[in-house]
Amino acid sequence: MEMLSGAEMVVRALQDEGVEYIFGYPGGAVLHIYDALFQQDTVNHILVRHEQAATHAADGYARSTGKPGVVLVTSGPGATNAITGIATAFMDSIPMVVLSGQVRSDWIGDDAFQETDMVGLSRPIVKHSFMVRDPRQIPEMIKKAFYIANTGRPGPVLVDIPKDHTAPHNTFPYEYPKKVKMRSYAPVTRGHSGQIRKAVDELLKAKRPVLYAGGGVVQGEASQALTALARKLNFPVTNTLMGLGAYPGSDEQFLGMLGMHGTYEANMAMHNADVILVAGARLDDRVTNDARKFCPGAKIIHIDIDPASISKNVAAHIPIVGPVKQVLEEMLTMLDEQGEVGTDTKSLERWWQEIAGWRKVHGLRYETNEQGPMKPQQVVQALYKATKGEAYVTSDVGQHQMFAAQHYLYDRPRQWINSGGLGTMGFGLPAAMGVQFAHPDAVVACVTGEGSIQMNIQELSTCLQYGLPIKIININNQALGMVRQWQDMQYGGRHSQSYMESLPDFVKLAESYGHVGMLVEKLEDLDGAMEEAFALKDRLVFMDIYVDPTEHVYPMHIADGSMRDMWLSKTERT
Amino acid sequence: MRRIISILMENEPGALSRVVGLFSQRGYNIETLTVAPTEDETLSRLTMTTTGDEKKIEQITKHLNKLIEVVKLVDLTEGAHIEREIMLMKVKATGAQRAEVKRTVDIFRGQIVDVTATVYTVQLTGTTDKLEAFIAAIGETQVLEVVRSGVSGISRGEKVLSL
Numbered sequence: 001m002e003m004l005s006g007a008e009m010v011v012r013a014l015q016d017e018g019v020e021y022i023f024g025y026p027g028g029a030v031l032h033i034y035d036a037l038f039q040q041d042t043v044n045h046i047l048v049r050h051e052q053a054a055t056h057a058a059d060g061y062a063r064s065t066g067k068p069g070v071v072l073v074t075s076g077p078g079a080t081n082a083i084t085g086i087a088t089a090f091m092d093s094i095p096m097v098v099l100s101g102q103v104r105s106d107w108i109g110d111d112a113f114q115e116t117d118m119v120g121l122s123r124p125i126v127k128h129s130f131m132v133r134d135p136r137q138i139p140e141m142i143k144k145a146f147y148i149a150n151t152g153r154p155g156p157v158l159v160d161i162p163k164d165h166t167a168p169h170n171t172f173p174y175e176y177p178k179k180v181k182m183r184s185y186a187p188v189t190r191g192h193s194g195q196i197r198k199a200v201d202e203l204l205k206a207k208r209p210v211l212y213a214g215g216g217v218v219q220g221e222a223s224q225a226l227t228a229l230a231r232k233l234n235f236p237v238t239n240t241l242m243g244l245g246a247y248p249g250s251d252e253q254f255l256g257m258l259g260m261h262g263t264y265e266a267n268m269a270m271h272n273a274d275v276i277l278v279a280g281a282r283l284d285d286r287v288t289n290d291a292r293k294f295c296p297g298a299k300i301i302h303i304d305i306d307p308a309s310i311s312k313n314v315a316a317h318i319p320i321v322g323p324v325k326q327v328l329e330e331m332l333t334m335l336d337e338q339g340e341v342g343t344d345t346k347s348l349e350r351w352w353q354e355i356a357g358w359r360k361v362h363g364l365r366y367e368t369n370e371q372g373p374m375k376p377q378q379v380v381q382a383l384y385k386a387t388k389g390e391a392y393v394t395s396d397v398g399q400h401q402m403f404a405a406q407h408y409l410y411d412r413p414r415q416w417i418n419s420g421g422l423g424t425m426g427f428g429l430p431a432a433m434g435v436q437f438a439h440p441d442a443v444v445a446c447v448t449g450e451g452s453i454q455m456n457i458q459e460l461s462t463c464l465q466y467g468l469p470i471k472i473i474n475i476n477n478q479a480l481g482m483v484r485q486w487q488d489m490q491y492g493g494r495h496s497q498s499y500m501e502s503l504p505d506f507v508k509l510a511e512s513y514g515h516v517g518m519l520v521e522k523l524e525d526l527d528g529a530m531e532e533a534f535a536l537k538d539r540l541v542f543m544d545i546y547v548d549p550t551e552h553v554y555p556m557h558i559a560d561g562s563m564r565d566m567w568l569s570k571t572e573r574t
Numbered sequence: 575m576r577r578i579i580s581i582l583m584e585n586e587p588g589a590l591s592r593v594v595g596l597f598s599q600r601g602y603n604i605e606t607l608t609v610a611p612t613e614d615e616t617l618s619r620l621t622m623t624t625t626g627d628e629k630k631i632e633q634i635t636k637h638l639n640k641l642i643e644v645v646k647l648v649d650l651t652e653g654a655h656i657e658r659e660i661m662l663m664k665v666k667a668t669g670a671q672r673a674e675v676k677r678t679v680d681i682f683r684g685q686i687v688d689v690t691a692t693v694y695t696v697q698l699t700g701t702t703d704k705l706e707a708f709i710a711a712i713g714e715t716q717v718l719e720v721v722r723s724g725v726s727g728i729s730r731g732e733k734v735l736s737l
């Protein structure tokens with residue numbers, strides 16, 4: 001058998017796992033591994049400028065491909081810098097494998113230089129973690145790490161590797177396990193057919209149904225099945241922030257996003273529904289508003305791979321634990337087998353009429369002003385037009401994120417990439433890097449704000465090094481807009497620390513990093529500037545677009561209310 | 575509702591910290607916790623008592639089951655079961671008290687396992703209720719020190735928790 005050092009085993013295991021990219025940053029504890037990386041060319045290492053960006057880039061890669069993102073960081077500060085990105089991936093169930101260096105094993109516990117208890121620190125934000133105690137464990141641990149990260153409900157897995165276990169002079173026989181067998185880990189592979197049958201019967205009886213799909217449908221590759229089911233039954237569909245793209249955004253049956261900043265029609269339909277099929281979503285507080293007032297008349301059918309997501313916030317009448325794709329497909333088969341679909345078409349017709357009435361209210365409208373400043377919504381709509389709705393869009397966190405969720409219609413799963421669960425400012429640009437690596441020929445836009453972009457702005461340097469032609473759409477409202485909106489609505493307009501002063505000249509900044517910068521201040525220049533930016537196919541373009549700082553995101557749930565309690569503008573509410 | 579949850583888990587470093595971490599992270603209570611290896615040295619058996627309404631208990635068991643190192647789990651309180659806790663206690667034993675303490679220990683079927691001129695060390699096994707009744711009977715002012723093992727439990731009858 002081949003004899004390899006611990007460091008070589010790490011790299012070989014990544015090769016055997018088919019890893020194309022690893023995002024990382026070197027340091028003392030991982031130098032042996034970096035040396036092994038240097039001596040091969042199958043696994044491409046991407047040098048970021050901050051470890052947080054490594055995790056977000058790996059995350060963007062994972063979200064846009066479905067394959068686990070891989071990260072390599074050194075011990076101590078390298079590892080702690082990765083924490084935010086690990087937590088971001090954990091909250092959104094993104095498959096990721098993080099390799100962190102550790103001080104040599106005989107120094108652990110002695111407060112050695114750059115020692116941090118990374119297994120302990122990351123424990124609440126990983127699906128699982130391993131600490132290498134013997135170099136011989138490396139192949140199996142890495143195999144298990146990938147397996148755990150990417151099966152069941154996906155999530156980040158950490159492998160902490162003390163430096164001495166990667167030492168080049170100690171070699172061991174290397175064999176990469178073909179299969180993983182773990183007696184303590186067996187993710188469900190099928191939903192319970194009896195439950196699925198019950199759910200189908202309930203759906204067929206429904207008079208006012210809604211299909212509510214979340215990130216699990218995207219992650220679980222169940223978009224086709226969902227779409228087929230919706231079409232077959234002629235039911236309306238709404239997606240969560242994480243689920244956008246799971247059902248085509250431009251389709252007639254799509255009601256838009258639901259929840260805190262969901263559309264009027266989606267939230268009204270939810271509140272008035274008699275049967276709600278929740279697929280791969282977790283009824284979280286940004287969706288339900290006050291869970292006790294949530295959809296009072298609805299029977300809830302809840303499909304999720306994670307039993308702990310079911311009946312956590314809202315009790316399910318028909319729980320189905322299983323992979324959402326398999327469960328939806330089984331529903332389709334049951335419907336096919338009975339020939340005629342058999343829904344209550346009369347009631348459905350009335351339901352669609354009611355929905356059409358809500359659609360007329362048009363909760364996404366906003367006021368424009370030819371003379372005044374541009375509106376952020378107009379920027380997203382211009383982006384949609386310039387990219388023909390086909391770009392991968394990553395976003396940061398804030399008002400711009402909500403506008404990008406509302407006004408860009410995502411027709412494909414994995415097209416919309418944002419930090420939904422943790423809401424991590426600084427996610428957008430590094431995530432876009434990961435997406436661009438995975439899809440070198442695709443158009444990738446990062447919708448951001450002048451607050452968020454400054455949280456990982458250093459990655460402009462990484463983008464130059466690897467020639468990533470990302471388009472940064474900086475919706476510049478000169479404010480931490482989302483914070484400011486809450487202060488307007490709940491704190492008497494006292495803008496405590498939400499004003500972004502002393503902004504850099506982003507155009508010059510982009511140029512100093514070797515990219516193209518563009519300033520857009522007038523609406524009449526917007527479309528032209530977008531065309532120009534997207535025509536620069538092999539350059540990163542930073543579009544700094546000044547918009548109205550006073551704009552708010554609507555609709556917005558009224559706190560502690562039900563799904564139907566919303567502000568529709570600064571003055572109108574339901 | 576008080577529950578006794580019994581877990582078989584991989585006997586690996588860090589496994590216990592995940593269980594304990596889960597409870598603090600999600601705001602669940604642990605009232606007692608005991609853990610030791612089983613006849614199979616690759617497995618440990620962990621028993622914990624916790625309280626919460628039905629919804630909370632359901633979440634607790636689901637989240638425990640999700641921990642990768644947890645192999646099997648039962649809520650013993652769902653069926654007939656035996657629970658035991660062992661208590662060691664130092665009690666003031668002077669003058670008339672000496673005989674009184676001895677009598678109470680006998681009534682509760684405890685044992686005096688160490689003696690000095692002024693102190694009895696008592697060992698008592700039973701359910702949590704019984705141990706508490708004993709403390710009450712002795713009188714808190716007489717008690718110098720209490721060490722309790724936490725609850726261990728096993729189901730009645732032929733059902734076993736094993737691989």
Ligand SMILES: Cc1ncc(C[n+]2csc(CCOP(=O)(O)OP(=O)(O)O)c2C)c(N)n1
Nearest residue numbers: 398399400425449450451452479480481482
């Ligand atoms: C790392 C981090 N810190 C703080 C917050 C809280 N927060 C949410 S939105 C927001 C404002 C974001 O400002 P900007 O990026 O300019 O976006 P805008 O809302 O103005 O569109 C803040 C501070 C957060 N989500 N993430």
Ligand SMILES: [Mg+2]
Nearest residue numbers: 449450479481
């Ligand atoms: Mg802003």
